[in-house]
Amino acid sequence: EVQLLESGGGLVQPGGSLRLSCAASGFTFSSYAMNWVRQAPGKGLEWVSVISGSGGSTNYADSVKGRITISRDNSKNTLYLHMNSLRVEDTAVYYCAKVELPTGTIDHWGQGTLVTVSS
Amino acid sequence: EIVLTQSPGTLSLSPGERATLSCRASQSVSSTFLAWYQQKPGQAPRLLIYGASSRATGIPDRFSGSGSGTDFTLTISRLEPEDFAVYYCQQYGNSLWTFGQGTKVEIK
Numbered sequence: 001e002v003q004l005l006e007s008g009g010g011l012v013q014p015g016g017s018l019r020l021s022c023a024a025s026g027f028t029f030s031s032y033a034m035n036w037v038r039q040a041p042g043k044g045l046e047w048v049s050v051i052s053g054s055g056g057s058t059n060y061a062d063s064v065k066g067r068i069t070i071s072r073d074n075s076k077n078t079l080y081l082h083m084n085s086l087r088v089e090d091t092a093v094y095y096c097a098k099v100e101l102p103t104g105t106i107d108h109w110g111q112g113t114l115v116t117v118s119s
Numbered sequence: 120e121i122v123l124t125q126s127p128g129t130l131s132l133s134p135g136e137r138a139t140l141s142c143r144a145s146q147s148v149s150s151t152f153l154a155w156y157q158q159k160p161g162q163a164p165r166l167l168i169y170g171a172s173s174r175a176t177g178i179p180d181r182f183s184g185s186g187s188g189t190d191f192t193l194t195i196s197r198l199e200p201e202d203f204a205v206y207y208c209q210q211y212g213n214s215l216w217t218f219g220q221g222t223k224v225e226i227k
Binding site: 057104 | 151152154156158162163164165166169170175207209210211212214215216217218219220221
């Protein structure tokens with residue numbers, strides 16, 4: 001059974017930094033691209049970033065480019081999201097998600113971790 | 120960037136009724152790259168439909184997807200109590216993903 005377990009969320013001041021983690025199990029982690037998708041309170045889903053199975057290719061939404069870095073450690077079956085220069089508008093539940101390529105289908109989601117940016 | 124527009128924003132229906140949800144793309148999308156998700160309050164989204172019309176594992180056959188080009192539809196043939204939720208369409212292309220703003224299916 002595929003399991004994705006996020007951690008690392010919390011309260012941070014504007015301009016601060018945070019690192020989210022996602023522990024994966026139940027599938028061959030290194031064979032799959034992984035996404036981060038976020039959801040602001042009461043709002044819809046917003047794609048944030050993707051990383052290839054090897055970690056050699058990444059992409060970011062324009063809203064986070066230059067402030068957020070996605071990475072993975074395939075030896076630990078763990079996905080990361082390094083978040084810097086955080087803004088109030090980054091407040092959201094952050095989901096890690098397993099991606100099926102080439103279709104881009106997101107076939108499994110974690111339960112999410114809440115990031116609150118506030119002074 | 121392709122924009123997905125879902126309509127209506129809210130659909131008020133009774134259990135047993137048919138629900139028809141629309142997703143319109145700002146430019147043509149290959150059916151291969153179009154998916155639908157269901158999200159209930161306090162839960163993560165769940166994959167319902169991929170490739171515009173294929174049901175994901177474990178999804179009941181009352182859920183069906185159709186469409187091509189710029190117009191896609193999710194149909195729930197007879198609403199069950201557990202189907203009242205928010206539904207999102209999503210497309211993939213050029214290593215980025217976009218989601219529609221969602222349609223809430225609520226009990227009338």
